Amino acid sequence: MLKVGIVGGTGYTGVELLRLLVQHPEVSIQAVTSRSEAGMPVAQMFPNLRGHLSLPFTDPSLENLASCDVLFFATPNGTAMKSVPQLLQAGVKIIDLAADFRLKNAAIWEKWYGMPHTCPEYLEEAVYGLPELNRAQIAQARLVANPGCYPTAVQLGFIPLLEAGAIDAHHLIADAKSGVSGAGRKAEIGALMGETGESFKAYGVAGHRHLPEITQGLNVHSTHPVGLTFVPHLVPMIRGIEATLYARLTMPELDLQALFEQRYANEPFVDVMPAGSLPETRSVRGVNMCRLAVYRPQQGDTVVVSAVIDNLVKGAAGQAIQNMNLMCGLPETMGLQAVGLLP
Amino acid sequence: MLKVGIVGGTGYTGVELLRLLVQHPEVSIQAVTSRSEAGMPVAQMFPNLRGHLSLPFTDPSLENLASCDVLFFATPNGTAMKSVPQLLQAGVKIIDLAADFRLKNAAIWEKWYGMPHTCPEYLEEAVYGLPELNRAQIAQARLVANPGCYPTAVQLGFIPLLEAGAIDAHHLIADAKSGVSGAGRKAEIGALMGETGESFKAYGVAGHRHLPEITQGLNVHSTHPVGLTFVPHLVPMIRGIEATLYARLTMPELDLQALFEQRYANEPFVDVMPAGSLPETRSVRGVNMCRLAVYRPQQGDTVVVSAVIDNLVKGAAGQAIQNMNLMCGLPETMGLQAVGLLP
Amino acid sequence: MLKVGIVGGTGYTGVELLRLLVQHPEVSIQAVTSRSEAGMPVAQMFPNLRGHLSLPFTDPSLENLASCDVLFFATPNGTAMKSVPQLLQAGVKIIDLAADFRLKNAAIWEKWYGMPHTCPEYLEEAVYGLPELNRAQIAQARLVANPGCYPTAVQLGFIPLLEAGAIDAHHLIADAKSGVSGAGRKAEIGALMGETGESFKAYGVAGHRHLPEITQGLNVHSTHPVGLTFVPHLVPMIRGIEATLYARLTMPELDLQALFEQRYANEPFVDVMPAGSLPETRSVRGVNMCRLAVYRPQQGDTVVVSAVIDNLVKGAAGQAIQNMNLMCGLPETMGLQAVGLLP
């Protein structure tokens, strides 16, 4: 049994990790930390865990955390980087669900996240935890940067096209939409149901932190430098991301459906929909799956991809457990094979 | 492995049965029937099942169904009764998720359901499938009438009080609220999101079919004849029932919290919340659990119970599988131990 | 033209007052105050007001406010009472949408609101602003305590029965449900869409501040002292309250439909639904109307009333303007005759 700890367990990513980990057959949860809620039973804050988890939140302490085999950081940006060096030295494997280790370039990171990076020397070592791209490196990693939610959906949708060199990489468009849980469980007026319910809007058009992360990831797999316009939107629902991707086809003869099906034929957590159908976010509610479809409307030169994930699962906690399985030599799909909650 | 069939697989109860059954370790799904959709892969209609179920819908035929060990009827009211006699003779165990066998009195059934009952001689044999009340009979049954969603929540909330003789049974009030999936997956204007979203209303105040079912169930456990006012309401959400129950206390000295905790101490699927807290429907989303709390506001003589379930799980498909487990000698909780999807 | 000011304009009650007042033909808005947002154009925070209101938020100052004819306090509880004495002396008419002047008994107020009352000598003078009960006094008042949202719906539903002496006043039950805007526009985790969406729950069962307000109001109109069990619930929608009321009939021969129709025959903002129908909250979305229906299920001795309002309109801002119209000698319905937004 793996001894596992969650640092920062009071957010939506934290409770989702717990929901999945309490049922993972090879995991024993050792600690769930929260400075503000230390002492409160976790299941008091999250009653869905009643009967499944008897731990209280505890204060994070290095000794305590260092006794774990694997630590998940479900903390705000800028938290994990403060203790990662000591924890790695103590032999703990780390999966950071925040952004601290997602970008390779510290200067770019500091610009987008508005703070100095306290251990830029680990950026190189950190493996970007998108198994469909980096499976082998993840299996060897001791520090994994779990991808952002939008970046997971957008990269999985563009990768087959970029790897095939089938599109104009300079002018990609990603029109992405997320449920409100993506904003986290923070006391902010903008996330009230009175503000977000029954309404829809674009946001962050001038620049969103996931833009450099996506661009960095796509560039690895593109022969030409990637240019991306990324527009996120807020959907009045709790879970789910849909990304509609647009690109100019440079290989008009290509069988797009076959390209996607072949690329993901052996991927347990990417599902290419049959030609002519489209994915709904609810089909992946609660499960570690990216479902996508590819179109070429009116037989023109624009390719359209629609990709859906549950932002808290394949976009966060589920993918983190997928990474844990890989890092620890467990079957990649262990604990991740539930069926989406529909309706 | 149990060979299992679902008759009428295109509704919300059907897809929920499938979601749970494909992961049940002792079940093999043999058939999912639908006259109108025969031939279509089930996972085409319900894409959350992609990769989990490869069967197509098939036409129901007696031979086909008779080869199953257990059949679930997820059909409209009045369907199961037409084939139950032959199927029982063929040795199949039957769990009807519709109302055909819920009432013991055929005349009352015919009045509320507006059609003649075609096999009233089976009403006596049919066991009302609320395990918390009828566990032993269910284990012996070959025909189980799975309770309605409202009746499950209301009965579990009132039973401890009635069994203890602690309330005035003549004047019970059940103010119940349900998400829209309770109305089923039928093309009706009243269930459109344009009609039910962002709005709340009472309905069926003059009389709802679940009233005689609840009254019949409560009467079994009450020393005095039960009188109930039952008002259902429609909530703009998909899953979940909350029932707030009111009764006049006749034993003001009684420790209500202890009464409920003791009554349900050994029930795996009833969870009494700690004193001072209240359950939310989301804490049971997708899981086979009734969570409830009991109050005596202002120390007056009115007791208030709040009970929540997922109408599609403990209120339908999950309870049906709980009944299957009991009828077939499997551990009662097998396949039913997931964690609720929160948020 | 009345010179009108809104103190505390950044909440949902504030923006709703503005929505209605900018279209009121006899009102000129002089000031909208907010300490925290002083200087920001109101329409920047609330873009629905773009083109309708060019004022910025301003700091509240006594001189400034004292130049208004009427002031609306849309502030947190405990704010209005600090400046009401001076403002009344300056000749301003005041409508407090918070709770400061709703209860006649200062000790009870202090118990429920957890702070000392700074001007209890005004509690007697303050008129409780439910026009259907206190129209004449409101017309003479210089200080009106605008009723709470739940109290408006519950009192309008019970009043015809209590006035007629037709029910057992000792054992009233009010099962009330509200959309999330009732919790205000405050940065609190409990009001996030991630916490309140797709879920339903009871809250405040042990005791809610609207309980003494309702009891006080009902007692005025009842020959017997009123005993009330009041259970509020949170509905995953933004606007709307539905209250289902239960009482024991003591006059079983009474024609309930006629009783309600006669009581409200001349009320412009109370609409008794035809026998056999039930109101939906969406039918009053955005408008100053209480719609209700009365039932006697199964011809038993329990009467059931279902009453709906928009909590921000008849439950707050609309009723406040109705009171302003009365206090200032304007037609009661002026500026309040829009049609509900359905769907």
Added chain:
Amino acid sequence: MLKVGIVGGTGYTGVELLRLLVQHPEVSIQAVTSRSEAGMPVAQMFPNLRGHLSLPFTDPSLENLASCDVLFFATPNGTAMKSVPQLLQAGVKIIDLAADFRLKNAAIWEKWYGMPHTCPEYLEEAVYGLPELNRAQIAQARLVANPGCYPTAVQLGFIPLLEAGAIDAHHLIADAKSGVSGAGRKAEIGALMGETGESFKAYGVAGHRHLPEITQGLNVHSTHPVGLTFVPHLVPMIRGIEATLYARLTMPELDLQALFEQRYANEPFVDVMPAGSLPETRSVRGVNMCRLAVYRPQQGDTVVVSAVIDNLVKGAAGQAIQNMNLMCGLPETMGLQAVGLLP
């Protein structure tokens, strides 16, 4: 007073027309027709109209309709064209809110709408009712084709750029999102709250009927032939459309903010948001307004426009009344100046 009739009054467009028309100071509603509901009071189906409209639905008859000054057709596609010739001959002005007269080319119409056009000779005369483009012709028209909801938002967003020749017209992208009321008030499983709630999806990627309508409209104002990729999406809310538009800039020096502000400076129903802000659909809920913002992310060569409307108002009923005002010589904004319902 204009004598006005609504043909087909049982849908969402119909009830929205009625909500606006009962408060229009120069309109008298003569008839609301419905074959299926003839005899039922309109306010029984739509209780928000109680107290505002006492008419029953009536059977449509030529004599009856011919006595109106203006007729609105809120009927399914293919209905208006059957009676338009006779009604025009009778001197009635007609505004068709369906698609019968939106396309100039009958062959293209028949291909997309799947039926023969019964009066193609009127396609030339019919004026496309987007006042911001065709104000003068509308004022002279006796037959107006009211634009579709998506086409209204998409055209208003692209027009300033196309008129200025500032973008590559061959490769426009419109990623549009609509609330569920856009699908109408029809008994279809796909529009149930159980199917559309808490989920998001793209649809119609292969081809949507609004594509030729948008392309036709844009071509009028573009010096180069327009090529458009149009992807609609379904949002789990009732009202509102947001369209995010993408195009390649060919005039990188252009001041986009100034371009939009100048183009719409005199338009009462188009509101250009200040630079740096973005519109929400709720800011236009219930009102006849298109609110939009323009961006050039990362100072690249892609321009992004976000435009929002209420699909039932500026996207249907409100725009129809705007057209009526123009056709009948009334002030264009009469009856259309309410404030959006926020929250």
